[in-house]
Amino acid sequence: MNRPTPSQTVGPFYGYALPFPGGEEIATGGITVHGHVYDGAGDPIPDALLEFWQADPSGSLKGAPGSLRRDPVTGRVVGRHGVDFTGFGRVPTDADGHWTLRTLVPGNGYISVCVFARGLLHHLFTRIYLRHDPFLDTLPAGRARTLLAAEERPGLYRFDIRLQGEGETVFLDFTS
Amino acid sequence: MTLTQADIDREIAELHAVAPKSGHPLRDFAPYRSSVLRHPKQPLVPVKDPEAAELTGPVFGVTDVTPLDADLTRRHVGEPLGERITVEGRILDRDGRPVRGQLVEIWQANASGRYPHQRDDHPAPLDPNFTGVGRCLTDEEGRYKFTTIKPGPYPWRNHRNAWRPAHIHFSVFGTAFTQRLVTQMYFPGDPLFPYDPVLQSVTDPAARDRLVAAYDHDLSVPEWSLGYRWDIVLDGPAATWMEEGR
Ligand SMILES: [Fe+2]
Numbered sequence: 001m002n003r004p005t006p007s008q009t010v011g012p013f014y015g016y017a018l019p020f021p022g023g024e025e026i027a028t029g030g031i032t033v034h035g036h037v038y039d040g041a042g043d044p045i046p047d048a049l050l051e052f053w054q055a056d057p058s059g060s061l062k063g064a065p066g067s068l069r070r071d072p073v074t075g076r077v078v079g080r081h082g083v084d085f086t087g088f089g090r091v092p093t094d095a096d097g098h099w100t101l102r103t104l105v106p107g108n109g110y111i112s113v114c115v116f117a118r119g120l121l122h123h124l125f126t127r128i129y130l131r132h133d134p135f136l137d138t139l140p141a142g143r144a145r146t147l148l149a150a151e152e153r154p155g156l157y158r159f160d161i162r163l164q165g166e167g168e169t170v171f172l173d174f175t176s
Numbered sequence: 177m178t179l180t181q182a183d184i185d186r187e188i189a190e191l192h193a194v195a196p197k198s199g200h201p202l203r204d205f206a207p208y209r210s211s212v213l214r215h216p217k218q219p220l221v222p223v224k225d226p227e228a229a230e231l232t233g234p235v236f237g238v239t240d241v242t243p244l245d246a247d248l249t250r251r252h253v254g255e256p257l258g259e260r261i262t263v264e265g266r267i268l269d270r271d272g273r274p275v276r277g278q279l280v281e282i283w284q285a286n287a288s289g290r291y292p293h294q295r296d297d298h299p300a301p302l303d304p305n306f307t308g309v310g311r312c313l314t315d316e317e318g319r320y321k322f323t324t325i326k327p328g329p330y331p332w333r334n335h336r337n338a339w340r341p342a343h344i345h346f347s348v349f350g351t352a353f354t355q356r357l358v359t360q361m362y363f364p365g366d367p368l369f370p371y372d373p374v375l376q377s378v379t380d381p382a383a384r385d386r387l388v389a390a391y392d393h394d395l396s397v398p399e400w401s402l403g404y405r406w407d408i409v410l411d412g413p414a415a416t417w418m419e420e421g422r
Contacts (some may be wrong), residue, residue: 040212040213068240075242173223
């Protein structure tokens with residue numbers, strides 16, 4: 001078996017390289033999910049980068065190209081054309097540590113999240129559950145609520161990510 | 177009290193003596209001060225579900241990149257300053273299978289060690305002919321290739337007289353979201369390696385070596401550029417049903 005290449009932090013300067021126009025808009029006309037990312041002191045993290053991967057409303061995980069569609073002449077990112085559901089989103093937190101994602105309800109009930117940040121040497125996976133799921137019952141007592149988004153009003157969900165400390169988000173391991 | 181390089185060196189040595197030899201960085205690696213409040217203290221929860229969405233992942237295609245994106249030296253009217261290089265290699269999974277048609281993104285400082293980012297206030301010159309962002313799709317053998325200039329080392333404020341070794345940031349997708357990797361490629365023989373808490377957060381020296389590209393004379397182009405080779409192996413499982421279709 002090949003030995004994996006180690007991770008390294010995304011650092012502070014990815015902002016002009018990785019985010020792309022429309023990265024927060026997997027689809028319109030569906031739901032909005034938003035929240036903050038906090039550190040162990042409870043302070044918002046203004047230089048985190050979140051990636052989202054999810055099933056479409058029918059539950060398909062096939063995805064589609066075109067998340068960062070580019071103009072073949074200028075190379076400029078023109079973004080999604082709104083027809084294909086790519087299932088992929090990428091959102092940097094703003095100066096207040098806040099992020100917003102617009103998408104459709106995934107058929108399997110959750111949105112996968114990969115968290116990157118300056119100071120985080122190896123990314124972290126978590127999930128946004130939009131409704132109760134048996135998986136949440138398998139989690140350590142009292143921690144399942146960290147994966148369940150709160151519906152603030154119809155179609156608007158709140159999901160905060162706490163990297164450390166009080167109410168620390170459940171992070172997932174798929175490697176073993 | 178000013179935190180000196182000697183303080184950081186001592187902390188690194190202490191952690192290397194006691195920490196398990198880890199192939200990925202320790203998320204809790206205090207010599208890298210920004211990690212202190214930004215790592216979870218609870219253990220990660222293993223997921224064994226064969227239907228997990230993370231065993232599949234985003235797909236990209238020819239609409240997402242243009243051929244020019246892989247040449248960072250031709251994005252402006254003039255030529256950037258610095259040592260022109262090519263970096264190429266293959267992206268493989270843990271079983272040695274090539275990762276085909278997937279997105280590779282890079283970003284880097286210019287030859288003087290400066291990023292065109294508002295928060296980079298290192299007093300080194302910006303280069304109007306160099307932005308330092310590139311992307312490409314891997315080919316049928318999992319190969320990627322970029323033309324760029326060699327980035328300079330740069331100072332940062334982790335401690336007094338802290339310098340990052342020259343590096344190129346890489347972002348790589350596998351066939352599964354579990355295989356996602358963001359990392360940094362270093363250049364062989366850099367004297368700054370032992371002083372850098374980011375690189376030293378990988379406690380296994382053999383794993384650290386896997387972050388260092390090899391100079392490959394056969395990849396150098398006469399009168400034009402120096403060639404470096406760097407292969408990447410993605411960790412994490414993927415759904416087996418995806419292999420056929422990709
Ligand atoms: Fe950097």
